[in-house]
Amino acid sequence: MRNWIQTFSIIDFISVGILLTAISMNAIRRLESCVKAYMLNSWLLSLLIAIIAFMINETHLYVAAVTTFLSKGMLIPLFMKRIVRQIKITHDVDPYISNSLSLVISGILVAVVYASLREGVFVTGVSKNALQISVAVILIGLLIMITRRKAITQIIGLLFMENGLFLAGFSMTFGMPTIIELGVLFDLLMGVIILGFFAVQIRKAFMSSDLDKLTVLKG
């Protein structure tokens, strides 16, 4: 009865959804929408994990799905929203390059990933596309970190990279041991909290949350 997952390529559909939410980051102007895009991305990720769990009937993957949903889908976005309010910038992402150019670059990145990971020993997991998409999401997350000026968008870029890594892990191994997943999630939570405080502190110290100002620290 689980054949329908394979037949309708449900996994590929969700993966593409994850990729699209990542790419949408390039076009979003409001910071709050960035956080929403991340939230959607995390929801899709936990849904994917839940479906894989259903497909191979593995109990601990359900646990992983729920914890991912709670931490990445609820807790971190809520915290990020608070920070966005604290530093009083609700819009104005302020990228270095225009939105259209960064969309084109994301497209190139996805093409490069598909071209270079076309064949290989790794493509043995749940879906061939999932791995390629996960690498593409990592690179797009990095691109967001590079092209955005604000400290808070850096954190969101990092979170997207992390989601990409999580997806890569699931697509290849059908889920890591629960203890590792829990550890990774906890680390991420802590990391985001610390980075959030930093973002607020940078705002306080430099009267701006632009990371450009950090160049004055150079010796």
Add this chain to the structure above:
Amino acid sequence: MDPESFLYIAVSFFILGAVASLLPLKKVKDYIYLLPVSGSVIFGILSFSLVSGSNLNVFSFPISSIFEFKFHGDSFSGFFAILISVLAFCVSIFSIGYTSSFTNKGLFGFLYNMFILSMYAVIFSANIITFLISWETMSVLSYFLVTFERDEKSSKAGLLYIVMTHIGTAFIIILFLLLYGQTGSMDFAEIKKLSSQIPENLRHLIFIFSIIGFGTKAGIIPLHTWLPKAHPAAPSNISSLMSGVMIKTGIYGFIRISIDMLGSGPEWWGVTIIIIGTISSVLGVLYALIVNDIKKLLAYSSIENIGIILLGVGASMVFNANGLYLLSGIALIAGLYHALNHSIFKGLLFMSAGSVVHAAHTKNMENMGGLLKAMPYTGLFFLIGSVSICALPPFNGFVSEWLTYQSLLLGFQADSVLAKIITPLGGAALALTGAIAAACFVKAFGISFLGMPRSRQAENAVESTPSMTAGMAVLAVLCFLSGIFPGTVINMLSSVIGSLSGYNTNNDLLSYLHADNFFIFISDSSKEIGNAITSLSPVSIILTMIVMLIALLVFIRIVNRGRKITYADSWDCGIPSLTPRMQYTSTAFTKPIKIIFKRIYLPKREINISYLVKPLFVKAMKYSGGITPFIDKYIYDNVTGFIKRIANKVRLMQSGSLHLYLGYILITLIILLIFGD
């Protein structure tokens, strides 16, 4: 008791001293130096037993197949341990009084004890890992001690020192890696056994690296730049240890690698060392002559003496390559004897300079003068040290320099033309060095101790505490003893060099070089003084000197009999009273030599005149003069300029922008993705 238990007891004394310094014991803090005093006595007993033939072996449990602490002592390391023990003993006594006004005594005592211990560890290391760890510990601890007085000058000097010493350490690590790669062993004894397997070219490379690596520590020119800055910056008891023994560990390492492990080598090795020795001794003493900072003068003079030691070592290597094994042994004895002497008299000079600086609150000799009246004992000891370092009888410098001369001048016996030319030239350079050194120390003693006080501080100077004078007195007595009884030292040294490979001609050597308490002579075949090529008797020299002195006094008495003695002021050219400003200054004293050697000093002078009305009414004139340190200018400035230019190019990459750095990561990732197959 076996040597191992002596070692454990001695080491525990030093460690106890280090720990006790850190404890909050206000009252007895100064007397904690009695612990290193006793530790060095036990180390001294241990090293004498090593020199006389016993061996020391200490192992740790191997942590891995490579990483293992291992210590070994033979008579060669025993000799250097004697150097450390003698100086550590006297400097520790000196430190009781010297450090009593320090602000952070506890930390200083800790560093002091560990520093001495690390020098012993270097000397006794038996494998590569142990040697490198001890070497690095010694360098880092001495860096902390150099920068102990926290002012800008000493932190700058310390930075230069630690950079230079690490450049040297880098070369030492490379040479050890080469040795390990060729022999497959970390153990010094194994490497020595297997060293014949090493191909010729690599041997040359190892030799060159050992000159650079150990030469940086020893302070040969042009790797000496740290030395005249670090020695004056350190507290005087530390400069005494650094100049007296720490720079000798460079000599130790060089002889251990190039002579003991690689077995001397071809003629050009020795010729290189003679050339380096010549340059270091002549330039070192020339720079020592013209500086006005008393400790800087002593530091430059250390470079000179390292040069003299290297002249002996280099001559020994040349003779060894020419098959003149006996002469080679004599030259090495001369070099090592000078190493011993230098650590005794330079230790003494640095300690008495330290007392002077302590009392007069200045290092500049132009502000001293007339100190002999206030500090008679310190003055006497400084005089004894100066006479020894000028190689004048009856003190010890004379004997070792005489031996060095003899071995260099006997170089005509070699077959090769190069050796015939280079060794007498080395002797000539040594003669020049000796003459300038005499001028240098006449200046050092005369300007600071004689005449009238040139400053208020010098006027108010007082004699140093008894423990400080006691520390100096021991070394002054040793200067005298090893000067008039060189036979004991020479016989000890001939057994020391017997343990080095290529010099196992022990018994023959003693038939060639005969030394007892009355005579040293080098003879062709038999042990009769009548056949001697050259001979020396320090005892008869001192007896002659005493007889001459008495004769002179008697002569004066006879001539002056019946004449009336009148006491009056010095002749003062009709000026009512003499002032300190009429005295010969330190700069003026060296002016003639500065003129003779102007090609080396490259003197520069500047006269700035500001006029009220040009050209008749002068408002003020300003004169400044100095010299150009050409090694700094032509070698180091070029090197640092080159590195700075490259660094500026690299700096473009380091914009400080976080986004650019992330961009580097993205580009790297994409390149890896595309070309990663």
